[in-house]
Amino acid sequence: MDSYEFNKVAGAILTALLVTTAIGFMGNALIHPIKLEKPAYVVPGVEEKQEAAPAGGAPAVIEPIAPLLASADANAGKAVFKQCQTCHNADKDGKNAIGPNLFDIVGRKKASHPGFAYSNAMQGAGQKSGEDSWTYEEINKFLANPKADVPGTKMTFVGLKKAQDRANVEAYLRGQSDSPKPLP
Numbered sequence: 001m002d003s004y005e006f007n008k009v010a011g012a013i014l015t016a017l018l019v020t021t022a023i024g025f026m027g028n029a030l031i032h033p034i035k036l037e038k039p040a041y042v043v044p045g046v047e048e049k050q051e052a053a054p055a056g057g058a059p060a061v062i063e064p065i066a067p068l069l070a071s072a073d074a075n076a077g078k079a080v081f082k083q084c085q086t087c088h089n090a091d092k093d094g095k096n097a098i099g100p101n102l103f104d105i106v107g108r109k110k111a112s113h114p115g116f117a118y119s120n121a122m123q124g125a126g127q128k129s130g131e132d133s134w135t136y137e138e139i140n141k142f143l144a145n146p147k148a149d150v151p152g153t154k155m156t157f158v159g160l161k162k163a164q165d166r167a168n169v170e171a172y173l174r175g176q177s178d179s180p181k182p183l184p
Contacts, residue, residue, distance in 0.1 A: 065140035066184040068167035080165050086158070088177040099155065104165030104177040106170070109133050121152030136184055139173070140166050 081090065088099040094101045100113040110126045110133060113117040126132035142149045144167045145159040160166045174180045 010123070017122065062144045063140055063163050065136050065163065065167055066171065068163055069136060069170060069183050072164075072167040072171035073169040074168070074175050077165075078170035079172065080160065080169050081172050084169075087155075087157075090173060092176075102173055102176065105134050106139070106174050106177065106181045107133055110138075119152060119154045121150050122154070125150045125153075136170055139170055143169060 017157065019131045033067055049081045084090075084099075084102075088102050088103045089095060091103075092103050094103060096113065100118070106160040110131075122166070131138050140163075143160050144163075146153055146155045146157055147159075174183075
């Protein structure tokens, strides 16, 4: 097959792909799918995802962390904390990154790490919650859903949904201190 024939075949294939893509875009623009409130058919053995409480509804209940801290695993917390290392550092004398250094965070005053520019929302977080420092329970609430706990925070992390993961991370962070704070 010479190059002229090859070009005709390649052109036909690319034209078909272009036409198919254009038809898809036009179809999506003309017909809008209707989202059902609940599935029309429930597949046995598949649980429906529970969505967050609607705005104005009751806030999600966050279970107390103290009972879980007694059996928390700091090594497992270190593994979960790897998600946080994109923005945070927990090493002694570690530098601030996108987020502040979290060394000795337990018991530290909120929005107080030197050299970090906290959002206005985080600076007012202590006034909103009535607790000025990062207690185990305050860290638990924040890790569960940062945007709900401190609306307006710059932190984009969606949170840790599993209470045991939060307890493990807190156990790890507790150990990242020269004098770890006592467990509640």
